[in-house]
Amino acid sequence: MSTDVTIVPSSVQGTVRAPPSKSYTHRAILAAGYAGDTTVRDALWSADTQATARAVTAFGGALERRDDGTLEVEGFDGRPEVPTDVIDCGNSGTTIRLVSGAAALADGTTVLTGDESLRSRPQGPLLEAITDLGGEATSTRENGQAPLVVTGPLAGGSVSIPGDVSSQFITSLLMAGAVTDQGIEIDLETALKSAPYVDITLEVLEAFGVDARQTDTGFAVEGGQSYDPVGGEYAVPGDFSSISYPLAAGAIAGEDGVRIEGAHPSAQGDTAIVEIVERMGADVDWDRGAGTVDVTAALLEGITVDVEDTPDLLPTIATLGAVADGETRITNAEHVRYKETDRVSAMAEELGTMGVETTEEHDSLTIHGDESRLEGATVSGRDDHRIIMALALAGLVADGETTVEGADHVDVSYPGFFSSLEELGVDLERQESG
Numbered sequence: 370m371s372t373d374v375t376i377v378p379s380s381v382q383g384t385v386r387a388p389p390s391k392s393y394t395h396r397a398i399l400a401a402g403y404a405g406d407t408t409v410r411d412a413l414w415s416a417d418t419q420a421t422a423r424a425v426t427a428f429g430g431a432l433e434r435r436d437d438g439t440l441e442v443e444g445f446d447g448r449p450e451v452p453t454d455v456i457d458c459g460n461s462g463t464t465i466r467l468v469s470g471a472a473a474l475a476d477g478t479t480v481l482t483g484d485e486s487l488r489s490r491p492q493g494p495l496l497e498a499i500t501d502l503g504g505e506a507t508s509t510r511e512n513g514q515a516p517l518v519v520t521g522p523l524a525g526g527s528v529s530i531p532g533d534v535s536s537q538f539i540t541s542l543l544m545a546g547a548v549t550d551q552g553i554e555i556d557l558e559t560a561l562k563s564a565p566y567v568d569i570t571l572e573v574l575e576a577f578g579v580d581a582r583q584t585d586t587g588f589a590v591e592g593g594q595s596y597d598p599v600g601g602e603y604a605v606p607g608d609f610s611s612i613s614y615p616l617a618a619g620a621i622a623g624e625d626g627v628r629i630e631g632a633h634p635s636a637q638g639d640t641a642i643v644e645i646v647e648r649m650g651a652d653v654d655w656d657r658g659a660g661t662v663d664v665t666a667a668l669l670e671g672i673t674v675d676v677e678d679t680p681d682l683l684p685t686i687a688t689l690g691a692v693a694d695g696e697t698r699i700t701n702a703e704h705v706r707y708k709e710t711d712r713v714s715a716m717a718e719e720l721g722t723m724g725v726e727t728t729e730e731h732d733s734l735t736i737h738g739d740e741s742r743l744e745g746a747t748v749s750g751r752d753d754h755r756i757i758m759a760l761a762l763a764g765l766v767a768d769g770e771t772t773v774e775g776a777d778h779v780d781v782s783y784p785g786f787f788s789s790l791e792e793l794g795v796d797l798e799r800q801e802s803g
């Protein structure tokens with residue numbers, strides 16, 4: 370059973386709280402798994418982070434969740450057990466990649482799989498790196514995609530890996546490398562895309578007392594370290610990829626202003642959304658100390674945005690571009706095609722159904738705002754949380770109602786997304802579908 374959501378064009382007003390960061394929560398849960406006992410505060414409990422929690426349990430850890438969002442994690446102390454069953458990573462790229470590194474530490478074989486989308490995403494460079502470092506890692510179909518079979522233990526050493534497929538390979542190796550005998554030195558074969566996500570990793574590792582660093586040619590982590598968070602606790606900050614949706618809603622339909630709470634600074638590259646919305650002409654004020662962002666709608670102008678560091682913002686920016694006057698060019702977007710869906714095509718096609726003119730190139734998407742008139746339509750959410758949320762935003766200002774099919778997939782990163790829209794005054798209706 371899935372849920373379709375119909376959005377009636379609405380203005381938005383009021384205050385919403387950002388959900389906790391998905392990227393920080395994944396890392397905190399796995400780092401807590403590598404540690405002894407840890408309290409993870411303000412954890413995001415979504416379909417994706419629950420997949421990482423399942424993996425920690427499969428390796429011999431244990432998790433308990435309190436009503437206030439706190440997770441009590443009993444770790445496996447750097448020595449994952451061989452799981453008794455296949456690990457199902459669901460829809461989560463972060464889980465399958467970070468957990469493959471952990472699996473390579475176990476003295477035996479782990480099998481990892483996921484849903485149809487995850488089984489189509491690239492894992493080859495990570496499998497080769499694990500093999501080069503002394504483990505064994507293969508794809509059952511020999512196509513570099515899950516199901517994956519990973520056998521450890523891995524000793525560590527030096528390895529080279531491309532930087533333009535997924536930064537999650539680097540995160541995986543750094544997190545696992547800290548508890549290998551030799552440590553891991555990573556040389557990047559090509560420039561790193563999604564680089565701020567490795568900064569997030571370094572920030573979380575530091576909070577867990579693990580030393581890892583950027584080098585002239587890549588990254589390095591010493592072996593023989595222990596995960597030991599200061600005071601046995603870690604607190605997750607708010608999620609700026611998720612914040613991008615209420616922020617964009619305010620910029621296009623918030624004439625009386627929208628406030629987002631829980632927006633404290635961190636290593637997240639997606640904080641760039643604040644500046645992007647401001648450059649397009651909205652009135653935005655980010656109080657970093659208070660952790661609030663205030664936004665008021667204005668006539669938006671098309672701009673050029675490079676998403677090399679911020680791939681997850683593409684769907685939000687595409688919708689902003691559909692509302693803005695003039696052209697919005699989203700560049701350096703090739704890696705955005707390797708996500709839950711090919712998001713460059715998905716946004717071009719679904720916005721097209723709503724009457725928006727776009728030009729798609731391999732590594733860019735141009736939205737011709739001036740030639741577009743957003744018309745309400747029935748659109749497919751593509752079973753991709755970010756496509757669903759971006760299309761729902763377009764529905765706020767379309768001419769007529771918009772139905773987003775398969776909208777329940779927002780549970781991957783922002784389970785309360787439609788409730789947040791309702792809190793801001795949006796008129797919407799949920800329908801169960803087949």
Ligand SMILES: O=C(O)C1=C[C@@H](OP(=O)(O)O)[C@@H](O)[C@H](O)C1
Binds near residue numbers: 391463537680
């Ligand atoms: O490490 C992370 O938490 C993430 C890294 C990024 O992926 P890539 O590094 O594959 O671009 C991003 O798109 C994803 O949503 C989360």
Ligand SMILES: C=C(OP(=O)(O)O)C(=O)O
Binds near residue numbers: 461462
């Ligand atoms: C791409 C995403 O996540 P993941 O890689 O973990 O599936 C995302 O959240 O947009």
